[in-house]
Structures are given as C-alpha cells and as structure tokens.
Amino acid sequence: MYEHYKNARNKSWEVLIACGINSLPVDLWKIAKHFDLRIHPYSKTNLIGLLKEDVSQGDGFIVYLDGKKEIFINDKIHCRNRRRFTVAHELGHGILNHDISQIHYRNSEIDSQTDMQELEANIFARDILMPATVLAALDIHTPEEIMEPCNVSRQSAAIRAQRLHELYRRNKFNLHPAERKVREQFDDFIRNYQK
Ligand SMILES: [Zn+2]
Numbered sequence: 001m002y003e004h005y006k007n008a009r010n011k012s013w014e015v016l017i018a019c020g021i022n023s024l025p026v027d028l029w030k031i032a033k034h035f036d037l038r039i040h041p042y043s044k045t046n047l048i049g050l051l052k053e054d055v056s057q058g059d060g061f062i063v064y065l066d067g068k069k070e071i072f073i074n075d076k077i078h079c080r081n082r083r084r085f086t087v088a089h090e091l092g093h094g095i096l097n098h099d100i101s102q103i104h105y106r107n108s109e110i111d112s113q114t115d116m117q118e119l120e121a122n123i124f125a126r127d128i129l130m131p132a133t134v135l136a137a138l139d140i141h142t143p144e145e146i147m148e149p150c151n152v153s154r155q156s157a158a159i160r161a162q163r164l165h166e167l168y169r170r171n172k173f174n175l176h177p178a179e180r181k182v183r184e185q186f187d188d189f190i191r192n193y194q195k
Contacts, residue, residue, distance in 0.1 A: 008120040012127035013178035023189040025151035041075035058105030059086045069094045081153045092124030109155045130160045133183040136173045137190045
C-alpha cells in the first residue's frame with residue numbers, strides 16, 4: 001500500500017517540476033499538454049452517444065483511441081471543482097501508465113482499499129491539486145483555506161486537510177529533494193500570497 005502511495009506522490013512532484021507549475025490553482029491543461037493527453041468534454045464529442053448509458057452518467061474516463069490516450073470528462077454533472085478532481089485523476093491514470101484497456105468511468109474521492117490504480121490516481125490528483133509543501137509554506141490548515149486557492153471540492157479539501165494535519169504533527173515536509181524543488185518553484189507565489 002505505501003509503495004503505491006509513494007509512487008503516485010513522487011510522480012506528482014516530478015510532474016509539477018517538469019511542467020513548470022508555479023502557482024495555484026494548478027493549471028491542469030498545461031500538464032495535459034505537456035504529456036500530450038487530450039481532454040474532451042462529453043458535450044463536445046459525438047462518441048458519447050455510442051457509450052452505454054451508465055458510462056455517460058459517470059465522471060469521466062481515459063481510453064486509447066488510435067494508439068493515443070484521450071481523456072473524456074462529463075461536463076454535465078458535478079460542480080466545476082469536482083470536475084477538476086476528475087481531470088487530475090484521469091491525468092494520473094495516463095501519466096502513471098496504468099492499464100486503461102478497461103474503462104473505469106466512475107471515480108470516487110474516497111480512496112479505494114482494493115483497486116491500487118484507483119488509489120494511485122486519487123493520491124496523484126490530490127498531490128497535484130493541493131501540494132502539501134506549498135500549503136505548509138502558506139500555513140494553511142482547514143478545508144476552507146485549502147478550497148480557496150486550489151479550486152477543489154470540499155470533500156477533496158477535507159481529505160487533504162486530514163493528511164496535512166498528520167504531516168504538520170510529524171513535521172514531514174521537504175524531506176525529499178523533489179518536494180524541495182516544488183517548494184522553490186512556488187517561491188514567488190508563496191511570497192505574494194494573501195490569505
Ligand atoms: Zn480512475
């Protein structure tokens with residue numbers, strides 16, 4: 001379990017660094033572009049008509065089309081911040097090279113204890129949208145404080161806040177060189193941030 005957690009977390013740092021992400025809210029489209037992953041809203045594609053009804057009711061999915069990974073996001077349901085989580089989650093599947101031959105079209109912000117690919121995609125999504133080192137530098141603690149700069153749902157923010165509480169308690173920030181690099185990349189943003 002911890003290996004999956006570490007794998008997804010370390011990849012999130014790598015991605016933030018590689019894509020030059022230096023401010024919140026994180027620009028997910030910049031990340032998609034960097035990895036050549038295209039994102040399609042359901043409303044702008046005619047493919048959805050071909051899908052089973054329960055797929056079109058889901059959150060989104062990633063699939064191979066002509067050998068390329070393409071992400072589809074249901075833009076008809078959920079608030080914008082919930083959709084951001086889905087985009088980040090599907091980017092996670094793509095970037096972590098998960099087996100996407102089977103379509104998973106529903107995702108939960110609550111972590112799966114049995115499906116490690118779903119778990120990894122969630123860890124990745126949270127670490128990309130709400131980098132702990134940046135939140136710590138801003139002395140952010142509560143879900144409300146997290147929601148504001150990160151554009152995430154209350155549920156995502158609450159899960160992050162819980163984890164953050166644990167990290168604060170053990171003072172476990174910036175131990176890994178990649179995390180320190182992320183922190184440095186956000187220097188200007190942190191300096192100019194007004195709570
Ligand atoms: Zn998934």
